[in-house]
Amino acid sequence: MKNLNSIHLSGLRAVEAVGRLGSIKTASEELGVTMGAVSQQVQRTEAQLGVQLFERQNRLLLPTPHLLAMQPHLTSAMSSLSTAIATTQRGREDALTISVAPVFAGKWLVWHLKKFNRAFPDVRVRVEATVDLVDPDASDVDLCIRVGEGPYPGLNAEKLLNQRVFPVCSPALADQIKGPEDIGRLPIIRDPGQMFSWQTWLDLFGLNESILQDGPTFSDGSLCLDAAIAGQGVFLAWETLAVYAVKSGQLVSPFPQRPATGLGYWLISGKNAPRTRAKQAFGNWLKEELQTSIGRPKGADVVVD
Template sequence: MASPFPIPLNALRAIAVVARGGSLSTAAKELGVTPGAVSQHIRRAEARLGVMLFERTPTGLVPTAELWRIRPMLDAGFRMLADAMAALAVERAGILTVTTGSAFAARWLVPRLSRFTGAHPEIELRFVATADVLDLALGDIDCAIRMGRGGWTGALAEKLIPQTVFPVCAPALASRLKRPADLATVPVIRDEGSLISWAEWFAAAGVASPPRLSGPSYTDPIPAIEAAVAGQGVFMAWQLIAADALADGRLVRPFPIAAPTEIAYWFVTTESRSRQRKVRLFRAWLDAELTSKRARPVSGVWS
């Protein structure tokens, strides 16, 4: 009887990763092999199947029409395999693995976690702090808290809270800021990885000709907001990231204007994991924290 899998499972995984927009190096990292090995997997699979799966272009591999036709089935198959492995791992039933960005974890989530572990001591938390969008269909991650616009393929995403942005600074520096034009007279701290710009806030403030801004830049929002707390400049903050520093007075809002964005925090998991008790309890706890008064900054900017 002929095997239903004429090519190795690792080759199928390599094809699936590259097809969903990854490169040879991305697939190599996920599989724990070299880019050359991934290329060999693809060439051998094409030879055995007698079908070209990728077009070789100057900018990289592009899936052919034949591969695009079967790609949804291929992705669904790997999701089913991951769910099957998760179902077998009964010894890990009490461990909840969560992935989220380091800034959200450090500035909002971690300071509140004692309330979750106190209410559910039977659940052991494990965190994967990364800005990368990890594939929840692969590995043992139960859920993610992501900031973005939603629409992640192969995942169940529920909006937690939309985000507004606004300038924050130390109280001493705020005394020098009477109107938006005064921002030209103080250092402005820039987060190089931010999804929003000062132009959006100036537009919300009705400033047609924004002043020229200058100041230090950071590749990570955590030291950027620490610099603001230390009085080194004005920082454009997401409301959740600044919530606790606003609540205890380390930061203030020099202007009342907050700019809405299309960005939100989302609770992301898979269809099967969403039914697990530990995931449902964590989701409900997040909702309770986000809607409670103690979760809000004193300036009351939730929207």
């Protein structure tokens, strides 16, 4: 490994990130340094190696054969280093890193996490809001909260709650809704990334999606909910996303029925990671808090879990 003595690790890290992500801008965001710093590190590494790693065409960086040969080894090495560092954090009884989707983090977790902090003031929680799938056995993430069908082979996965959905709208629009068919006369707010459709709810009343009108489309469930609060239409929301807005009066749920989508909320941890007191405490608290916070009205459970 003496050949490493003449190469700075920070430079190799920059080269790996740019090569893997395809741009200096994206690499700078991941590395937490400026674009100029990344560019300098790449150039310095090229000089130290005595080879050109990127071809520069206008604003594009194209990998040369030298980088193409190096890239798999660099990525594997950086991944191993990340895993080595993560092992020093595992097993701590006073710290937790939670990976969760941004919409769940913003619309549910941040409103309830203070209760966990009060109950367990000695446990420090760090939240990583990301839609990327994380391998808790190969990162510093202790627990992941995800929505899906399950199970998750090779991981420890505990089902927390079945996902249920129901229409929500502003109080002004709710005054126009007397029966399920009236929803077909109002604008429908859509999220094309949802893993369920309006038919899940409409089936309860023998209706078809063909009755639904056009309306605004947003690529994020949180934005869809904000649009509903702003009175732009009716949104088919899942409980954890809409529960706070409904309880606060920002939104109205015109009907009590909340059919299950077949998906669930899961708490996921690494198969090889130790089960610490902090993990146990958070898992128990999360399951209970989810059930309590939903506050399903009478008639909500129209589909057996």
